Amino acid sequence: MLSRQELYSALEQRHGKEIQRKFAAASVVICGLGGLGSNIALSLARAGVGHIHLIDFDRVDISNLNRQQYFISQIGQYKTDALSETLKKISVCTEITSQCVKLTEDNINILAPYEIICEAFDKAEQKAMLVNAVLENFPDKYLISGNGMAGLYSSNDITTRRLSDKFYICGDGKSDISDGMGLVSARVAVCAAHQANMILRIISGSFDA
Amino acid sequence: MVKINGCQTDYDGKNMTEILGIMGYDPKSVAVELNENILPKTKYSDVVLNDGDIVEIVRFVGGG
Numbered sequence: 001m002l003s004r005q006e007l008y009s010a011l012e013q014r015h016g017k018e019i020q021r022k023f024a025a026a027s028v029v030i031c032g033l034g035g036l037g038s039n040i041a042l043s044l045a046r047a048g049v050g051h052i053h054l055i056d057f058d059r060v061d062i063s064n065l066n067r068q069q070y071f072i073s074q075i076g077q078y079k080t081d082a083l084s085e086t087l088k089k090i091s092v093c094t095e096i097t098s099q100c101v102k103l104t105e106d107n108i109n110i111l112a113p114y115e116i117i118c119e120a121f122d123k124a125e126q127k128a129m130l131v132n133a134v135l136e137n138f139p140d141k142y143l144i145s146g147n148g149m150a151g152l153y154s155s156n157d158i159t160t161r162r163l164s165d166k167f168y169i170c171g172d173g174k175s176d177i178s179d180g181m182g183l184v185s186a187r188v189a190v191c192a193a194h195q196a197n198m199i200l201r202i203i204s205g206s207f208d209a
Numbered sequence: 210m211v212k213i214n215g216c217q218t219d220y221d222g223k224n225m226t227e228i229l230g231i232m233g234y235d236p237k238s239v240a241v242e243l244n245e246n247i248l249p250k251t252k253y254s255d256v257v258l259n260d261g262d263i264v265e266i267v268r269f270v271g272g273g
Contacts, residue, residue, distance in 0.1 A: 036273045122273035124238040131240045131267070135247035150272040163265055164245040177271035188272070 004092045011048040011093060019204050020048060024093065026203040027051040029114035031103055031130055033058075033079040035183055036146045037120035038069035039192035040199070041083055045091045047200055052087065053114060054080050054098035067185040108133045111141075116199055119145035120192075122177070135167060144198050148172040149191035151180050158187070160194045162209040170194035213264045221260050225253040229266070240267045 012020045026049050030037045033056035044052055056079040060070045074082040080098035087096045099110060111117050117134050121127050127145065134143050148171035149158060157172040171191050177183060198209065210217045213228070220228050225248060229236050241248040242265040248256060258264065 032273055034273045120273055122271060124269040124271045127269040127273075128238045128240055128267075131269070132247065132250060135240065135242075136249050139247070146273055147267070148270050148272065150270070163267065164242055167242075169267060173268075174270060175272070183272050 002092060007093050022203050023048045024050040027114045028116045028118060028199060029053040029055065029111055030118045030120055031055050032120035032122065033083050034120065034122050035067040035188035036192045036195065038083055039189050040118055040120060040196045041087060042069055042090065043193065043196035044199065045087045045094045048091060048093040051095045054083055055101060055103055056080055057100055057102040067183055067188045103130065105129060105133050108137055111138065116142045116202060118195060118199060119143065142166045142202050144168045144195050146170050146191050146195050148175045149188050150175040150177045150183050152184055155187065155190045158190050158194060160198050160209040168198050168209060170198065210260060211258045211262045211264060214266055220258055222257060224257050234266060234268055238269045
């Protein structure tokens with residue numbers, strides 16, 4: 001069994017002591033555990049982010065397996081439970097907490113304890129609801145949203161943009177799930193990696209997109 | 210002139226509900242920043258845009 005200290009030392013060797021100290025002190029909440037959220041969570045856990053809070057109300061379905069980080073054996077489980085289980089196999093340096101709940105404007109205060117908020121929903125109206133609610137209620141928090149990653153279009157269309165001081169959007173801004181073939185593993189992962197990388201950059205103290 | 214998503218427009222004097230309608234955006238799937246601050250949805254019909262304002266309209270699409 002790997003001890004926390006052994007893994008932390010290995011992470012320090014990879015990332016440097018100062019960066020790892022910042023990663024370990026950070027707290028991130030991930031809203032939505034689909035193709036974006038599950039991939040983002042894995043990247044943050046591997047980096048040794050200190051606390052990841054997971055929010056989703058859904059269960060793992062067969063239709064998720066084309067792009068989301070779940071296993072066949074997890075079909076039917078709540079995504080919060082399934083992903084927590086996987087993340088704990090990746091890192092003993094990350095505290096994983098979760099809430100199986102549908103996030104709305106009425107319970108948005110759930111996000112209050114976290115310094116960085118990651119929007120990873122799949123429906124356009126839900127994305128807009130969350131972004132508006134966070135920017136109105138928590139203007140001092142960092143918000144990283146994913147928007148536009150459907151189809152098999154070029155990876156190079158996916159970018160990270162800084163819209164205002166603490167609000168970033170990753171994606172191509174236009175490819176819609178309803179337009180064509182839907183979501184494909186690699187391109188969703190590209191967008192998720194943009195979001196995860198921006199989060200790690202913010203934690204490390206680099207704020208440019 | 211009002212700058213919207215990087216383009217100069219002559220929408221001075223109009224409110225955001227009018228502008229979203231003209232430009233064909235669904236108010237339920239956008240976020241609007243006015244001069245780098247979020248414009249709350251409850252104010253879309255109240256706030257009138259003035260010369261020099263900078264507006265960023267984010268249209269969200271499905272997928273995640």
